[in-house]
Amino acid sequence: MSSSNGFWSLAFHTLFVIFVMAPIVVVCFMAFTPEGYLSMPTNGVSLRWFEALLNNKEFVGSFRISLALGAASATVAALISIPAAMAIVRYDFPGRTAFLTLCMSPLMVPSIVLGVAFLRFFSQIGMSGTLVGLTISHVILIVPYVLRTIMNSLGSLDSALDHAAASLGSSAWRTFRRVTLPLTLPGILSGWVLAFITSFDEVTMTIFISGPGTTTLPVRLMLYIEDSIDPLVAAVSTVLIVMALVVMLILDRLFGLDRMLIGRSPSDPDR
């Protein structure tokens, strides 16, 4: 923290961070209680609820479904978004703005409306409750996130790079593989991670379209909380928080979070 921050500003930021962090920290503490109910402070440390979580087939199954769904939909969304972003950033074609708006429109429609719409649509075509249906709906929901990050990353590339590669005899595909793709990879990966998290997190829409065999983790949590609240929920939350932290650390090590999220890294100021 630089010395240019005054006392009040420091105090404000400290309070703000405490306010944001407190619920997360409290949940993590509660997960280790030996009691049968949510308690804090607690009179001991126990892994009992983590054990219960591991033995709970429904939660473990939902966790697997959420992971698979997140990975599949983020990957499909990235594969769709790469060519779409290149078309939007590089070319000026008729209907370009309309196309971009269409791709971004899921952001503007409330998830609950999407949920109801997909429910109707999937039951009409007999796809309700299937993993394929879930994946399709999640892809549509997360494309805006992936598309945006990839577009930012492509837009910051010097267009002369393409021309330079072409002048050296490089085919369009080779230029993409050797120049464009490596240089936009951080953007694509950060888009993928953002999409994965959004998909993993999504409840409002998913609750309408997931079936008995395809209940995702957040939906499972919602259903669970409806009839009982016990430290199992806290244990699930703790596992998710720790996982998120680990993923963040790995990404930071590999690419630098600054560069992935803001599009630049402090170590190369000229880019």
Next chain:
Amino acid sequence: MTPEDANGHQRSPLVRISGLTKRYGNTTVVDRLKLDVGQGEFVSLLGPSGCGKTTTLQMIGGFVRPDGGKIELAGRDLTSVAASKRGLGIVFQSYALFPHMTAAENVAYGLEVRNVSRSERAEQVKAALDLVGLAPYGDRYPRAMSGGQQQRVALARALVIKPRVLLLDEPLSNLDASLREEMQVELRRIQQTTGTTTILVTHDQTEAMALSDRIVLMRSGQIEQIGAPEHVYDHPDTRFVANFLGKTNLFQGDVGQSKMRLGNLSWATPDATPDGPVTIAVRPEKIALADDGLPAKVSARTFQGGQWLLDLDTPHGPVLMQRQNVGARPPTVGERVCLTWSRDDMHLIREEAAR
């Protein structure tokens, strides 16, 4: 290479551009441009921004599709050939080095595309880096190099593929003044070593004059004048050329009875000069002080180290003169002097004749 022109014994040029036209909406950016570039020649497209020089280069490079006209390379029509199949070397204004590759990898890219074997590639990359004086820097990434070094890498990358023609798009404009002069010398040396036919786009007249065999002065999408730098400088066809290439003094005089007149002064004219009003151009460095001539009063003087710049008021408008910093001190502000110049250093401009 078969000669195509009528007189038969002249060899056809390496690059032949004819009727080249580009329009954006209602604006014609390049208008029926015609230009021949000979083998080994260094030609500069020079002009103010918006004169169409960059668009012309982009059309030669294959990045902009012309609306009309033809670009031929060694007799082969390039107009509909993809940029990647033209085999030209291009140095971009931003250098456009691949930031995720080292200098050597950047240079190797064009060879890799051409399936040159690994060992031969290494050899040619080394030779190219040697040529631009960057042999020890092959392992560096572009971001760890200075602007001048990046520029050299870009040059090596363009030259290593042995292009028929090298295109340079304002290559020195991002460098500071002293480095720019150094790179001008380098560029000329490298071009002469390799003998590569080169087309340079620039808005910097000093750069164009220092580097080129011929200058193509462009204005509003058309060629204003083509010629060797010293010819274009000393014999500008139009007022625009006279003003764009260096500083010049323009006087409104007229020609009659085989004499050209400027107020009380008169000079003999060559026989062919038709009568009528004429613009007389005299370069600042060709003007001398004398006991007799055009009366003038010094309005400002600027010391520039090697020379003095004098601003003078005369009955025919303001005059700028340069005086080498040798011998006596130049006149001070307010002093009255007389200006003179040699008949040979005067140049007559008739706009109608030039157009």
